[in-house]
Amino acid sequence: MTKIDIKSLNLEELKELLVKLGDKPFRAEQIYEWLHVKQASGFEEMTNLSKGLREQLQEISEVTNLYMMDKLKSRGGETTKYLFRLWDDRVLESVLMKYHHGNSVCISSQVGCKMGCKFCASAIGGFERNLSTSEMLDQVYRIRKISGERVSNVVVMGTGEPLDNYDNLVKFIYMLTDENGLNISQRNITVSTCGLVDKIRALAEENLQITLALSLHAPNDRVRRQLMPIAERYNMEEAIEACDYYFEKTGRRITFEYSLVEGVNDFPEHAHELAKRIRGLNCHINLIPVNPIKERNYRQSEAGNIQNFKNILEKYRINVTIRREMGTDIDAACGQLRKSFMDKTSD
Ligand code: SAH
DSSP states (O other), rough: OOOGGGGGHHHHHHHHHHTTOOOTTTTHHHHHHHHTTOOOSGGGGOTTSOOHHHHHHHHHHHHOOEEEEEEEEOOSSSSEEEEETTTOOOOEEEEEEEEEEEEEEOOSSSEEOSSOTTGGGGTTTTTEOOHHHHHHHHHHOOOOOOOOOOOOOEESSSSSSGGGHHHHHHHHHHHHOTTTTOOGGGEEEEESSOOHHHHHHHHHTTOOOOEEEEEOOOHHHHHHHHOHHHHHHHHHHHHHHHHHHHHHOOOOOOEEEEBBTTTTTSSSSHHHHHHHHTTTTTEEEEEEEOOOTTTTTOBBBHHHHHHHHHHHHTTTTOEEEOOOOGGGTTSSTTTTHHHHHHHHHHH
């Protein structure tokens, strides 16, 4: 019999489990607090439960924990990258970023990724498996505990396509924002997707207040297809319409991510074309200087071109920021640390 992954149960499910065990539902609240607030790593720590109940729980369920294998701090100290080992020996990465307005944790949603974006390190090793809800939560919990820092923001922008792991992701968001857990504000959570249109529309119906970020990276389908295989499945129009629908339903402004790759999507005419397409939408554009990975020969746009791209968008009165590069000295960009670890171990 496989044991229940108890940290993936929400409070309701935990109550049902306790009733099944012949115990009182209020015990569920105590256990939930142990797991999600005090971050106990096993039942033996739950000292206000009877020994009998702890043994019963131990028999049918388990508390899975991420094991920290490595921790790398960037030179300025504002970014720390964590490499974690999962129960099945697979490896994932998460990042803590310290900003003036609070600390942000960037989590992975899958081990590997199926999406195959050309510039992304996570695409290279292929897909291994989805992360469970508890494995997503635990990235935030472990980083909070190890660093001793408060975590106010969570971005799902690490390895993986979050909407390809939809059910676990949505449960993760509900549990992370549960007042009985860490109680992080939904408005402080961002989910980034390459554009799984059906799932964006489903997310719009969830009644959540999270920010949706769409990885656009191109002003038209022709350029987008060169960089992102998903563009063959859904065209840009459909993806943007789905985002507009998300905005209509939630009132949350959309973020478009645009990684600038020299000579591919960074020409002034691309900026004009992009601006004309998204003008009038309630959105914000995040320009990201592409982080070159050694397996591909994409280069970062020159600083002058990036600035020019931004200026053009601003002429159309579009909200735009250039993402500050943090932690490139520690391979903090998108799957790069995990990738370099895998390279080392496969030699
Ligand atoms: N699967 C999600 C999350 C991916 S990572 C998505 O596609 O949105 C978050 C962002 O970083 C995405 O916009 C992704 O396209 C971008 N990204 C990945 N590798 C990058 C690189 N080497 N340089 C710049 N941006 C990159």
